[in-house]
Amino acid sequence: MSTGTTKLDVVVADIVTVNDMVKRFHFRRRDGGLLPTFSGGAHVVVEMQDGDTPRLNPYSLMSSPLDTREYTISVRRDDAGRGGSLFLHQRVEPGQAMVISYPVNLFSLDLRAKKHLMLAGGIGITPFLAQTAQLSAEGGAFELHYSVRTAALASYGGELQSRYGRRVSLYHDDRGEQIPLDRLLAAQPLGTHLYICGPSGMIDWVRGRAAALGWPAEAVHYEHFSAPQPGLPFTVTLAASGKTIRVGEQQSLLEAMEQAGVDPPYLCRGGVCGQCETDVVSCEGTFLHNDHWLSEDEHRAGRKIMPCVSRFEGNSLVLDR
Amino acid sequence: MGITFRQETFRDDFSFANSPEHIRRFPFPFHEDSYMYAVNIEPHVAGPKGSVLEHPIDVDEHYVSEMQDRALVLAEDPLRCQSLPHMTLAGWDLLELLMTAKAESYPEHFSLTRDGDRWHWVNRPLGIDDRFTFGDVATLPYGPMEYITRQSQGDFCLLDQRDGNLWMDAGIVTTQADWSLDFDIGMNFFEWHAPVPLAHEKGIFTRALKFLLNVQQGRPARRLNWTMTINPRLDTSPENYHKWGPDRTTVTPENVGHKVHLRVELQSFWRLPRSNGLVFPIRCYLISMDELVTSRKWARRLHRVIRDLPDEIAAYKGLTRYRATLIEWLSAHDDGAPTSPGFGPD
Numbered sequence: 001m002s003t004g005t006t007k008l009d010v011v012v013a014d015i016v017t018v019n020d021m022v023k024r025f026h027f028r029r030r031d032g033g034l035l036p037t038f039s040g041g042a043h044v045v046v047e048m049q050d051g052d053t054p055r056l057n058p059y060s061l062m063s064s065p066l067d068t069r070e071y072t073i074s075v076r077r078d079d080a081g082r083g084g085s086l087f088l089h090q091r092v093e094p095g096q097a098m099v100i101s102y103p104v105n106l107f108s109l110d111l112r113a114k115k116h117l118m119l120a121g122g123i124g125i126t127p128f129l130a131q132t133a134q135l136s137a138e139g140g141a142f143e144l145h146y147s148v149r150t151a152a153l154a155s156y157g158g159e160l161q162s163r164y165g166r167r168v169s170l171y172h173d174d175r176g177e178q179i180p181l182d183r184l185l186a187a188q189p190l191g192t193h194l195y196i197c198g199p200s201g202m203i204d205w206v207r208g209r210a211a212a213l214g215w216p217a218e219a220v221h222y223e224h225f226s227a228p229q230p231g232l233p234f235t236v237t238l239a240a241s242g243k244t245i246r247v248g249e250q251q252s253l254l255e256a257m258e259q260a261g262v263d264p265p266y267l268c269r270g271g272v273c274g275q276c277e278t279d280v281v282s283c284e285g286t287f288l289h290n291d292h293w294l295s296e297d298e299h300r301a302g303r304k305i306m307p308c309v310s311r312f313e314g315n316s317l318v319l320d321r
Numbered sequence: 322m323g324i325t326f327r328q329e330t331f332r333d334d335f336s337f338a339n340s341p342e343h344i345r346r347f348p349f350p351f352h353e354d355s356y357m358y359a360v361n362i363e364p365h366v367a368g369p370k371g372s373v374l375e376h377p378i379d380v381d382e383h384y385v386s387e388m389q390d391r392a393l394v395l396a397e398d399p400l401r402c403q404s405l406p407h408m409t410l411a412g413w414d415l416l417e418l419l420m421t422a423k424a425e426s427y428p429e430h431f432s433l434t435r436d437g438d439r440w441h442w443v444n445r446p447l448g449i450d451d452r453f454t455f456g457d458v459a460t461l462p463y464g465p466m467e468y469i470t471r472q473s474q475g476d477f478c479l480l481d482q483r484d485g486n487l488w489m490d491a492g493i494v495t496t497q498a499d500w501s502l503d504f505d506i507g508m509n510f511f512e513w514h515a516p517v518p519l520a521h522e523k524g525i526f527t528r529a530l531k532f533l534l535n536v537q538q539g540r541p542a543r544r545l546n547w548t549m550t551i552n553p554r555l556d557t558s559p560e561n562y563h564k565w566g567p568d569r570t571t572v573t574p575e576n577v578g579h580k581v582h583l584r585v586e587l588q589s590f591w592r593l594p595r596s597n598g599l600v601f602p603i604r605c606y607l608i609s610m611d612e613l614v615t616s617r618k619w620a621r622r623l624h625r626v627i628r629d630l631p632d633e634i635a636a637y638k639g640l641t642r643y644r645a646t647l648i649e650w651l652s653a654h655d656d657g658a659p660t661s662p663g664f665g666p667d
């Protein structure tokens with residue numbers, strides 16, 4: 001998702017415990033300068049070296065886009081997850097040097113909206129913290145409905161209510177409260193845009209009701225926060241250069257070739273320009289084509305691969321490189 | 322050492338010309354002896370010193386005169402600059418991008434001092450010294466996009482990104498190759514590209530759009546496009562077609578050298594931080610045939626490209642009327658020798 005972004009060298013300026021589940025991390029630039037400007041809804045990818053395992057996890061920026069002296073993220077501890085959140089909770093200390101990506105926004109506000117209706121569930125509140133800060137500075141109209149498990153786990157609920165008063169409503173699961181979705185969706189002025197960030201069940205529920213009540217799809221935005229898709233390691237033989245290389249979990253095939261001193265041409269490194277198109281000599285296994293360059297027929301035929309974005313799973317792969 | 326700005330015109334007496342150094346740095350767009358549409362996008366990283374790619378935003382010897390020409394176009398036709406209401410934030414993003422890039426690359430000509438949102442901008446070549454509040458439209462004589470693009474060579478389109486598409490919701494367009502902002506405003510990527518032949522069928526626009534939607538902050542990209550223009554006229558707009566269209570009938574074997582110009586657009590793509598929009602600067606470079614053939618390689622190659630160009634593309638670019646005359650003239654500069662790969666002169 002964020003491969004191909006520029007990196008930022010940062011230091012952890014502070015770590016704040018928000019509640020039992022959530023910690024907040026403050027990043028500043030190591031060279032002391034300002035961080036790049038960003039728009040509300042943007043995320044950064046945090047790079048972690050967890051023993052032998054590199055981890056790259058995306059987190060929404062929650063700090064105000066108007067203040068780029070530091071970036072803050074809030075991380076909910078996920079005891080069952082791949083380990084990135086546990087690493088941040090347990091192994092990262094104030095003063096530690098880290099690398100994060102430039103901000104990328106896949107959940108941006110529609111600036112034409114007459115009003116922004118925001119629905120958050122749990123830790124899904126974080127992008128809205130940045131977006132409400134941006135909107136309130138511009139005088140934009142918004143309303144935030146925030147569903148939490150308990151008052152104790154309502155991260156930033158109090159801050160938001162004191163900042164924006166009645167524009168923020170909280171709903172507590174343990175008190176049997178629920179976002180009055182149908183009523184809300186029916187009561188909005190024309191030109192309202194709807195934003196959802198939360199568990200996937202909540203996103204499906206809201207999108208389903210919005211569609212049923214006639215909301216146009218262009219006015220419904222949701223954060224489909226897919227964690228970066230690395231993939232299983234695999235081995236490739238490069239016939240022309242007589243090398244056999246291993247492509248790591250977090251590495252692209254193109255990067256692995258370059259590491260081995262084989263330099264296919266490239267331009268975009270994003271699967272569209274066609275420069276790094278590579279012929280397959282033989283293969284026994286399945287391609288994971290992620291490019292937009294080859295046609296569907298070519299993907300099925302399996303005679304070409306775009307090493308900048310695509311991967312392979314199987315016994316053997318020989319490429320003409 | 323600063324740039325020496327030329328005093329010249331792009332209309333009436335057409336006194337525009339390139340200095341010998343500017344001929345050498347011309348962004349010749351053909352890396353081989355033929356041309357076909359392609360997704361020719363690459364990262365916008367710094368190129369060799371002295372080239373048009375040395376700095377992220379190039380300022381050259383034509384700067385002051387181009388800005389005077391833009392002011393004339395805008396005075397006659399204010400609709401060349403338009404911004405839908407939701408694009409003001411993107412305008413501020415653009416103002417920041419252009420001011421910081423210029424001040425960093427050309428400190429002898431431009432300077433920017435920021436104290437929070439109180440900014441002080443000095444543009445020495447144009448004699449501008451303004452203090453304003455970033456984000457407060459009332460403190461500038463024009464909207465932010467218009468203010469800074471009246472001081473920046475090339476056209477600019479500001480694209481809003483939404484619904485998996487790009488929308489041309491603002492821009493300033495006075496140096497264009499026969500298209501109109503007033504016509505295209507509010508259109509999406511496929512709509513404004515509708516007139517282009519061959520490229521849709523080749524799937525070029527679908528792939529290009531996917532790339533553009535993923536352009537990331539701090540990672541701009543670029544491509545070159547080209548056409549030809551009779552006389553060094555910047556404003557070849559549909560609005561003024563009556564002024565320049567007939568020029569195409571005036572090409573003769575005797576005047577090709579100084580009338581026919583290769584027109585190259587250095588187009589770049591930048592993600593904008595506050596608005597999450599995209600800016601598309603289209604920077605136009607002109608070179609006369611007389612100037613171009615001072616490079617033997619360019620002369621040979623241009624001859625072969627124009628001779629072998631598919632008719633649809635030649636027609637779209639408006640070359641049909643004078644193509645034969647031009648090929649005849651260029652053939653005298655092509656001895657059939659092989660050309661070296663790559664863009665540069667030999």
Ligand code: HEM
Pocket residue numbers: 358359360361362478480487489498499500501505513514516517520525526529530533544546547548601637638
């Ligand atoms: C957001 C960025 C872009 C904008 C605003 C833009 C705008 C335009 C416009 C206004 C035209 C003239 C169409 C007409 O005849 O009315 C044009 C032509 C064209 N565009 Fe784009 N364009 C963009 C990106 C691209 C990209 C990435 C490609 C990549 C392949 C591309 C390929 C072309 C081609 C091949 C033509 C025909 C040009 C010629 O033959 O002279 N454009 N574009």
